Amino acid sequence: MNTWTKPELLSPAGDLEKLKTACLYGADAVYLSGQKFGLRYASDNFTLYELEKAVKYAHARNVSVYVTLNGYLLNKDIEALPEFLKELERLKVDALLISDLGVFTLAANHTKIPIHVSTQASCANAHHASFWKHLGATRIVLARETAIHEAKQIKLHSNIELEMFIHGSMCMAWSGQCVISNFTRGRDSNRGGCNYACRFPFELQQSEQSAQRSFMSSRDLNGLDLLPQFFKARIDSLKIEGRMKSLFYLAQLTKIYRTAIDSFHQDEMTDFSNFKRDLEAIQNRGYTTASLENRADFSSVAPSADNHTIPSDQNHYIGEVVDVVDGRTLVKIKNPFSLPCNVELLTFRGPNETHYVQKVYDIKGSDVQHIKPNMFIWIDHFNEARPLNILRKSYCAS
Amino acid sequence: MRPDRLTYSGSHIVPPEIVTQCFSLAEYELFRETPQFKPIFHLKPFSLISHCTLGELTTHYFSKASLEIDRLLTESEFQEIIPLLEKEVVGKFKSLRIKDLGLAHFLSREYPEQAFQFRIDAGFQNMASIKTLTEVFGKQLEGIIVPPIFSRLDLLSLCEQVNIPIEVEIFGPIRLFFSHRELLPDFKPHSWVDARSEEFNHTDGFKTYPSEYGTLMFYPKYVSWIKKLDELKNMNVSRIRIDRFMNTSTDFFTVFKDLTTDSLSEYEARLCEFFNATTIEGFYGANKTDRRFYQLKSEARQVRDETLLGQVVESKKSEYLVVKAMSDFTDDTAVVFKTPLKEDIRFNLKHQILSSALKPVSQVYEDQIILLPSIKKVTPQSYMYRYMEITGS
Numbered sequence: 001m002n003t004w005t006k007p008e009l010l011s012p013a014g015d016l017e018k019l020k021t022a023c024l025y026g027a028d029a030v031y032l033s034g035q036k037f038g039l040r041y042a043s044d045n046f047t048l049y050e051l052e053k054a055v056k057y058a059h060a061r062n063v064s065v066y067v068t069l070n071g072y073l074l075n076k077d078i079e080a081l082p083e084f085l086k087e088l089e090r091l092k093v094d095a096l097l098i099s100d101l102g103v104f105t106l107a108a109n110h111t112k113i114p115i116h117v118s119t120q121a122s123c124a125n126a127h128h129a130s131f132w133k134h135l136g137a138t139r140i141v142l143a144r145e146t147a148i149h150e151a152k153q154i155k156l157h158s159n160i161e162l163e164m165f166i167h168g169s170m171c172m173a174w175s176g177q178c179v180i181s182n183f184t185r186g187r188d189s190n191r192g193g194c195n196y197a198c199r200f201p202f203e204l205q206q207s208e209q210s211a212q213r214s215f216m217s218s219r220d221l222n223g224l225d226l227l228p229q230f231f232k233a234r235i236d237s238l239k240i241e242g243r244m245k246s247l248f249y250l251a252q253l254t255k256i257y258r259t260a261i262d263s264f265h266q267d268e269m270t271d272f273s274n275f276k277r278d279l280e281a282i283q284n285r286g287y288t289t290a291s292l293e294n295r296a297d298f299s300s301v302a303p304s305a306d307n308h309t310i311p312s313d314q315n316h317y318i319g320e321v322v323d324v325v326d327g328r329t330l331v332k333i334k335n336p337f338s339l340p341c342n343v344e345l346l347t348f349r350g351p352n353e354t355h356y357v358q359k360v361y362d363i364k365g366s367d368v369q370h371i372k373p374n375m376f377i378w379i380d381h382f383n384e385a386r387p388l389n390i391l392r393k394s395y396c397a398s
Numbered sequence: 399m400r401p402d403r404l405t406y407s408g409s410h411i412v413p414p415e416i417v418t419q420c421f422s423l424a425e426y427e428l429f430r431e432t433p434q435f436k437p438i439f440h441l442k443p444f445s446l447i448s449h450c451t452l453g454e455l456t457t458h459y460f461s462k463a464s465l466e467i468d469r470l471l472t473e474s475e476f477q478e479i480i481p482l483l484e485k486e487v488v489g490k491f492k493s494l495r496i497k498d499l500g501l502a503h504f505l506s507r508e509y510p511e512q513a514f515q516f517r518i519d520a521g522f523q524n525m526a527s528i529k530t531l532t533e534v535f536g537k538q539l540e541g542i543i544v545p546p547i548f549s550r551l552d553l554l555s556l557c558e559q560v561n562i563p564i565e566v567e568i569f570g571p572i573r574l575f576f577s578h579r580e581l582l583p584d585f586k587p588h589s590w591v592d593a594r595s596e597e598f599n600h601t602d603g604f605k606t607y608p609s610e611y612g613t614l615m616f617y618p619k620y621v622s623w624i625k626k627l628d629e630l631k632n633m634n635v636s637r638i639r640i641d642r643f644m645n646t647s648t649d650f651f652t653v654f655k656d657l658t659t660d661s662l663s664e665y666e667a668r669l670c671e672f673f674n675a676t677t678i679e680g681f682y683g684a685n686k687t688d689r690r691f692y693q694l695k696s697e698a699r700q701v702r703d704e705t706l707l708g709q710v711v712e713s714k715k716s717e718y719l720v721v722k723a724m725s726d727f728t729d730d731t732a733v734v735f736k737t738p739l740k741e742d743i744r745f746n747l748k749h750q751i752l753s754s755a756l757k758p759v760s761q762v763y764e765d766q767i768i769l770l771p772s773i774k775k776v777t778p779q780s781y782m783y784r785y786m787e788i789t790g791s
């Protein structure tokens with residue numbers, strides 16, 4: 001076992017089901033949003049009722065819950081905030097994730113909940129971190145422009161908890177500093193209305209020179225190879241992006257990083273090649289380490305709109321386990337597949353379980369040949385199946 | 399003062415001064431000949447759009463000029479520019495125009511006599527933020543630079559509630575983002591690139607600028623609040639800025655040598671011509687950029703409280719419904735299904751619930767999968783709620 005402290009694994013929770021999935025697949029903490037004040041308006045997010053259930057569920061499993069209040073609020077939005085803050089304190093959430101100075105001030109004045117400064121606040125240097133610490137912040141989520149070696153310096157000089165993104169989609173701009181959606185779609189990107197204009201293809205023209213590409217579309221961050229550096233820099237929390245991503249995405253990533261962190265903590269000589277292979281099979285826009293080592297260059301940009309989702313979830317994602325009765329597994333189907341098929345059960349911990357499945361049954365027990373989305377089917381075989389396990393295709397005959 | 403009755407009396411109000419960019423020492427000489435314009439130096443390595451380095455200015459003091467430091471700084475960049483800042487900047491400019499809170503914190507700790515203004519380009523745009531800024535930095539903070547995303551009402555609140563000089567961009571390009579990344583390495587640096595997309599209806603492209611510090615993008619149109627000048631004066635706005643990034647020709651100082659705050663309204667057409675710009679007012683009238691948010695949500699799933707018992711996740715016509723329980727309940731519970739077609743269908747659960755193993759059950763637990771008999775009009779994506787009898791007069 002190495003001597004470095006194991007960083008927290010922080011997973012996204014776009015809704016209650018995703019929260020449970022993240023907890024079961026090994027997250028140490030989850031971040032989520034209420035119905036207002038966050039940045040992912042299109043995500044289901046949590047009502048207060050759901051939030052209460054979420055906190056109870058997570059705390060029962062020693063998982064911390066951080067609530068994002070990281071929108072840059074206007075005067076008219078902020079009036080409703082104190083009441084919401086009181087509710088969050090009552091629910092005993094573990095931290096608030098804030099980027100706006102006014103929201104920070106209100107939260108500090110109205111609650112005793114620890115405050116983490118969101119990556120939206122563009123904190124990338126030690127003096128910036130010290131500013132927030134001076135105001136009472138307990139943790140900084142560093143801007144994604146920060147390299148790990150810089151984070152180490154920031155930690156050294158500001159002595160505050162640091163969180164960094166290790167995986168997921170990225171803004172090509174400094175997060176929190178882009179207003180494309182505001183002016184082109186009338187939707188405030190910094191209050192939850194980002195329309196992802198950076199993913200669009202553009203025709204570029206400068207005098208006689210021209211080009212056509214999605215020049216602003218960032219590849220996805222993949223910091224797995226740099227896990228040892230995160231440990232050595234004593235980064236306190238490693239974050240996976242993606243509150244709007246699927247359960248499939250969330251489960252796979254949480255398991256991979258859980259296993260990788262634990263393995264490296266046990267053994268510095270851990271070989272990451274299997275984890276890397278698994279990450280390649282997860283939906284991505286092409287991977288980059290972005291600025292984690294050096295300032296991101298043009299190779300961090302996805303060259304065309306075509307490769308935005310390779311591989312697609314549809315290629316692999318079968319569905320999720322919803323019930324286990326007498327050795328049979330009831331599965332909610334997400335994508336069609338044909339029999340026979342090698343089906344892999346993504347267990348919560350340890351090796352996955354794969355079976356060659358030739359027969360399945362509908363919920364009333366009748367044989368099924370054509371498996372369609374949203375069906376509920378029974379599959380035999382799986383010994384380790386638990387509700388919220390994910391099933392994926394390993395190999396299909398047809 | 400009612401915001402909709404703003405009029406310019408002009409008697410007790412100091413007219414705002416006009417600020418604009420100065421890209422070199424040679425250009426600074428032109429500012430001396432047109433003293434109505436106050437210079438904002440744009441110099442490497444401090445300003446994102448800059449054409450010369452600080453070097454040639456080091457022997458000068460600029461008691462009336464400010465220096466733009468609109469970069470956000472990583473730790474390495476911070477360490478790189480601090481020696482230069484300490485040696486050649488602090489004490490030599492009237493004010494610094496800062497975007498990075500770390501830099502503001504550094505100045506407040508190390509150089510409390512050096513005044514600075516703070517840019518609130520994308521955040522900190524509410525009163526609570528700005529009041530905190532003024533409390534933390536005190537008199538050292540000698541101005542707030544407001545972006546064109548502000549509405550008239552928010553600007554008015556700011557001017558009324560905070561006793562600090564306010565600057566607005568009265569005419570110029572609208573910055574949409576700054577990326578730390580070099581997104582256009584195959585294009586000539588420090589030269590504008592036109593970026594067009596079919597996704598937008600603009601006839602002109604987005605003006606994009608490859609700088610050594612990364613990439614900037616601007617909206618195809620300029621913001622102009624010139625028609626609002628009287629209102630801005632009445633609000634006591636202290637500085638109005640004309641941004642010259644896209645035409646840095648020194649002809650500006652010849653063409654607009656007679657332009658003053660009082661005559662600015664007469665120059666709007668000539669400014670548009672000089673900069674080849676069409677203009678918008680941005681969000682000055684009202685900022686309704688959250689108006690469309692409700693469209694991003696599934697309407698059928700708006701109510702998610704303790705009355706929500708389950709979701710219909712599968713059905714087989716005339717045979718069964720599969721329901722995923724979202725709360726604990728018994729078969730005594732009166733329920734109503736809310737369908738995607740917004741119909742309410744009441745149903746009696748008594749003796750109707752089967753477990754996934756097809757056994758009758760009366761108690762259901764959260765996350766359990768149950769079967770119910772087929773119910774007319776109830777389809778997948780319907781939600782099952784506890785039926786609440788509405789009583790009273």
